[in-house]
Amino acid sequence: MASRILYAEDDRATRESITRALELEGYEVHSVADGTGVFEAVAQQPADVIVLDLMMPHVGGLTVCRRLRAGENRTPILMVTARTEVSDRVAGLDAGADDYLPKPFALDELFARVRALMRRGRYDEPDRRLRAADLLVDEGARRAWRGDRELELTKTEFDLLQLLTRNSGVVLSHSTIYSRIWDYDFGPDSKALAVYVGYLRRKMEVDGAARLIHTVRGVGYTLREP
Template sequence: MDYYPKAVATNQEPSPSIVLAEDDRATRDSTRLALELERYQVIAVANGQEALTAIAQHRPELIILDLMMPHVDGLSVCRQLRDAGDNTPILLLTARTQVTDRVMGLDAGADDYLTKPFALDELFARVRALLRRSSYGSNGDWIILGDLRIDERGRRAYRKDRELILSKTEFDLLQLLAFNAGTVLGHHLIYDRIWGYDFGPDSKNLAVYIGYLRKKLELPGEEKLLRTVRGVGYVLMRP
């Protein structure tokens, strides 16, 4: 079976840059320090407006946003970036635990979320997963499955002559399923490859994104490609 290998960092690779936006000073400083000890370059700001400015200036490889911030909140930052075509991975930090609140963050364009208080090891795992996903598709190959074409270098996907307008997470999910077309991928494996963390059996995170992807991939009248294998996972069918 073909699965994406996990990237291995080397000393020659430049340190990834991160914009961290958190209005609580103690949380911001401790999180910044922890990330810097992991050898990330961190630009820490106190609100959403400062985050937008820092992102425009520094073009980071990852953005970490607190959900509730003054001036411009995390959801608004997500929406502004995605509306502008910025696909930089976004991790939301939130003290809210309701599923609806998490879904709102995903709908706004966030790639992942982490509930406060969080363990640093879990934060690091989420960061590594999002950065690893950004590196997929660097070989310039196309994946072609019938009328579905995926440009891995350009990070674009097409169904017949129709371009699929996908978020970063939706593209990564489609890419993983297409790379393993015909093979049922289990929930645990998909969580590991896409999010770098298994949210557990009660999580709706994967199902939400499968729903988003299916709506864009399969318009009325088009052949169904993405299938659910109940209790196991998902498979993208070969033509």
């Protein structure tokens, strides 16, 4: 069965051309013109990936993303934006998007990013549990706990925590993490990784819990027991 993409774009010509291109790649595509259409489509049938334009009338991409995540919808989201400022891209990630793609973009890059999100949505590994200090990561169930408290994680947050926990004690470089989590190295000026590390730390360090994810300046990050 073909993987399903929900595509939201208010410009009709763009929406129709990208929908055709994705269908030619073998995807089942449901396209909508605004944020309200996204909510209606999600309620009717779940998608494997949501491609979401940032600037849409009435209900914009950021609002859509925040509401989906607040409702515990963890479908991978690719945010598409004509804005090139770092702050705008970080805002998309901060709202819960898993990746972003600036306009104008090449179709091949769109396809590659969709494939990467599709791969991250498939979990065929046997059930495994990873432990570090009082952290428990259940890879099969895609759930994690800090002591007795379950962590409410988005897909990207879980992927990052899983990678760091699997390599506990090992320093992973920025480029290694980008390639493993996003399948793309955003370069030294990107703040995406730091944003997600910040998310994880806030969720993991509640009530003074010891820090497990550490920054190795100029290199990357490592997870180690206190």
